[in-house]
Amino acid sequence: MEIKRENLIATLGGEEAVARMDSEAKADALEDFLSTELDKILLSTDPFPTVAQVEAKIPTRHYRMGAGNLFVATAPGAKVKVLPPMPEKPTLYDFFALRFAPANHVLQSAALAMKNGMSEEIILACLLHDTAQALLKADHGYWAAQLYEPYVPEKTAFAIKYHQALRFFADPAYGYEYPDLYRRLFGEDYVPLPHIRADYEMLKKHPWYEAPRLVTVNDFYSFDPKAKISIDPFREIIGRHFKQPKEGLGNDNSPVAHMWRTIAHPDMAL
């Protein structure tokens, strides 16, 4: 099994944080890293499960697979961590640093989109497309689109929303294949839910079909060890296209302010 060092280090908070850990803490951290459900799935070489086998695992867990990353520590015996407080007027950068981190997957997807010469609207969509997984994984594209709609161009929100439906459908014209990850997560005989199939039919005839399709094409799962994981290359695009509210995300009385507050304060009991 190949361990992706940079991915592991980023997960632990960076080189400096790792340097401060003793060897026992490092061993525990490595175990944690390999024990998360998604990493086990990504690294698995087992045959693909069936839908029935995927369903049979539900009552073996103490959480549901659709739960947001901030709300559950998936490794057996692991505990959630105390989160650093958010600034009074949080920006998108604060959410990336303090709640979405390490965010490797979306940063790499955006870097790939940039390398592939995508438009700024699509690069921004790639940067944000899976960040709502902090809140909820189930239907995350729809949640993310709603979360970002007041602040990003319409086409960016459209691309974020529908990347989720298009992920289930191959499109050889764009070189997009149905992902093995989905065979593992949903079962090899899985049929997408009716709303996903209906959105796919709608999208096939939509003039903006390409926007979410390009998010799926740049959806980057295999880690490039030479990739620099930073939000810096995207600061200009964010500055041009993300309408940061002056009161801070969560404080602007927008229809989605409560969603940002929940991400900022996931330990609120009610």
Ligand SMILES: [Fe+2]
């Ligand atoms: Fe996604």
Ligand SMILES: [Fe+2]
């Ligand atoms: Fe993704």
